[in-house]
Amino acid sequence: MGELVFFDVETTMPTGAERRCWMLEFGAILVCPKNLVEIGSYCTLIRPVDLSVVAPHRISGITREAVSSAPSFEDVADQIYKIMHGRVWVGHNIRRFDCPRIKEAYADIGRSAPEPIGIIDSLNVLSQGFGRRAGDLKMATLASYFKIGPQKHRSLDDARMNLEVIKHCATVLFLESSLPNILTNNNNNNIGVVTRSKAAATLTCRQEISRKSPPTCTATTHRASPYNTRGLGKVVEKAKDALHGARGSRPLNTLLRHSLLR
Template identity: 25%
Template sequence: MHNSSPGYAVVDLETTGLRPSRHDRIIEIGIVHLDAAGQITGEWSTLVNPGRDLGPQHVHGINAADVRHAPTFDDIAATLATLLHGRVPVAHNLPFDLGFLSYEFQRLGVVAPLRHDLGVCTMAEAVRFLPHAPRNLAGCCAVADIPLEGHHDALVDARAAAGLLRHYLALAGTAHPWHPLLATAARTSWPTLPGTGTPWVRRGVSTERDSHFLARILDRLPRVPQPVMADSYLALLDRALLDQHISAAEADALVQLAVDLGLTRTDVERLHHDYLTALAHAALADGIVTTSERRELDLVATLLGLPGESVDRALTRATREHPSMPSRFKLATGDLVVFTGEMDGGRETWEALARQAGYVPHPNITKKVRLLVAADPDTLSGKARKARAYGIPIVTPDAFNGMLL
């Protein structure tokens, strides 16, 4: 998207919270360009890696698996400066968006010429143009008959705010209220920033980019892995499957360990079959495989990229032999458990459940912590980064709840 003529830059942000002064960060930016007459001339958007947890994910719907592919604000600062240069900034709640953008630029030592008195706030202008509308974006769009599908996607919301601006311009007619702002924006200079050429990233990128982790392990000549290597891989696999889910970060760790151990894809496939057989043996310990146990076996086979008949083969094999596997992870009374991210019911509720089960909630990650419970297992929080470095399992609240039963 090019900045070839004066006009407006309609901006919307998704953030980790409401206050940059409390270390909240931008995690998605959407920008729509309009010319002076209100015609859309281009748009741009990207997720932004904030280097921390993502805050209320139930609101913005952004997951860490996508954000880990995204550029940092530093990576896109030059692009943003180009997109905003010479244009009147517009947003629904302009002080909020400009406050976050200014803060992010300040973190880079850059003073951005962003002033809300030199921009257009479509929420504030609704008092004049939509006097009976609710002030939120959805309410204004409903009254102005502007589509808003996919609310809390930054580009979707920027398009909606752009629609409101066009609606206001149409109502204003020849009495264009913001001509002076256009002239001021054209005269305003922006600092020149070095560009990194980092590509933008949209939601859903993890699904597009991440093949099954097994396919990322090189297939060399098959060989039998040494027992110590097999044990190390199986132990990590067991930790990854504590919550019956393999997060993007856990998949990366499994691939890296396989590479470090010199395991081929054939080796890893064999270990996956061994792991499934060990689970089948445990399910058969009481002489019957329940519906829930079969469901778990089928799920694990799917997560490990094994064919559909693998579970039946594992059950047959388990009746003939006793597979060996490192002891499975299990919490014990007095174990330290850390919580991170915004969870249903609040973190205090989950900490209380941990205490009732005999575990000890801990505020920070240390080498003595046994488990990290995260709202998003791919979270980018400092706690999660340290847990991964220490080899501490990370599970979802639902998985932790299952461990309490």
């Protein structure tokens, strides 16, 4: 398997007749697939052509003023291409939201977009393997369930949160497969599989944003707090090590099944 690149883009929220989501921030981390350790990162704010499409107030802090002095997408296109091209792309709802935004941005400047060698969309994977036990499958909900911390709605932070959520989900599935009669009995009535309706194919940009996370355009303040990446303590670390050593294990195959598709 090639290197994994967990990425996330922050965009404008379309209003009125404006249906286009304009990229405001790109963030990505390179992750070694053998031990799930971050080995590199890149993040940048992006100034859209029309600053009026950017809300003056956002919880995340990506405001009109913040991006006014940021580089244009054309200025950072080479760096984004370098970190993305020829790697396995990983993210939450990236097939329907983030990937199209990448292609749109490169089309705007008349250049070919980077191409992945595979895509793992954690929204699709977790809907099949993890179900509704944590409620809906928004990143903020999953992070709250595992007590990782609040979603910050910043590209680099959300990419790192996505990695932690996947680690925690894989650990739970591994433990349940080890003692299925003990660890799954209390959950049988709550676990369900999230299915996609045909209407999903016609979701708007605004609706796809809501699938990634709750709305962020508001004038309220937000106090950031660090993620607690040790929510399951030593149990998580030991189980994670076991995951890496069991390539043919059922829970790991379940989590990644149908995910590495172009």
